[in-house]
Amino acid sequence: MPTIVRNIDNTANILFSDDFNRADGSIGSNYQICSGSTSLMTIFNGTISTPTGTQFNCVSTGSLLFPSDYEAELTYTALNNFDYMAPAVRVDPANATGYAIKYFPETQALQIGTVVGKTYTPLVGVTRRVSVGDKLTLRVLGNLLTAYCNGLAVTSVTNNSYTSGQAGFFYIPDNIRATRVDDFKVRSLQNSMRISSTGTRGRIIGRAT
DSSP states (O other), X not given: OOXXXXXXXXXXXXEEEEOOOSOSEEOOTTEXXXXXXXXXXXXXXXXXXXXXXXXXXXXXXXXXXXXXXXXXXXXXXXXXXXXXXXXXXXXXXXXXXXXXXXXXXXXXEEEEEEEETTEEEXXXXXXXXXXXXXXXXXXXXXXXXXEEETTEXXXXXXXXXXXXXXXXXXXXXXXXXXXXXXXXXXXXXXXXXXXXXXXXXXXXXXXXX
16 A cells, blocks of 8 residues: 655745636647647636536646656635546646546545546545635655645555656536636646746746755
8 A cells, every 4th residue: 555645845846837817718828738638728717617528638748848756736716516627647648648636526535547538547536525725736756646635645546657747637527617726836846947827828937946
């Protein structure tokens, strides 16, 4: 059984951040659509959701290439039963593969799993209530994946399917598409370059020390 790694250190290097505080519409060219999906997420009142159907998006490979080990975080601003949106790591946009959290508001089940195209396969799960305002984080370190809620580790699993890739998000909606998230943050677990999203073009904001 894998060991739960330490709680999140919020002083870790910020590689990429986006507060989505810009005009309603597409999240912008810092992001790309994974193969098999049809649309970028959309901004509404400073939060994001999917415009239609299941979507798998990630930070564009033209904006930033991520190291192997990092953590991706989203904050929930609205939760709706049968709407599942959470952070993803080690995303390969060409093949639409990666790891993601899936949270079920109707049952309070929280899972870590693999994504292939639009298919999510759980690897591990626990019962953990997540509320509006909570932060869900997925950390990948070597072959160890750990899910956090508000900085506290809640479950983990080891898997060797994917060794590198982009940070992003995976959304399986119902017809209402009412779950919304904000404050996308990606933190490095090693020294690297940092970038802040403007929605249209990345802006380097310094080097981690």
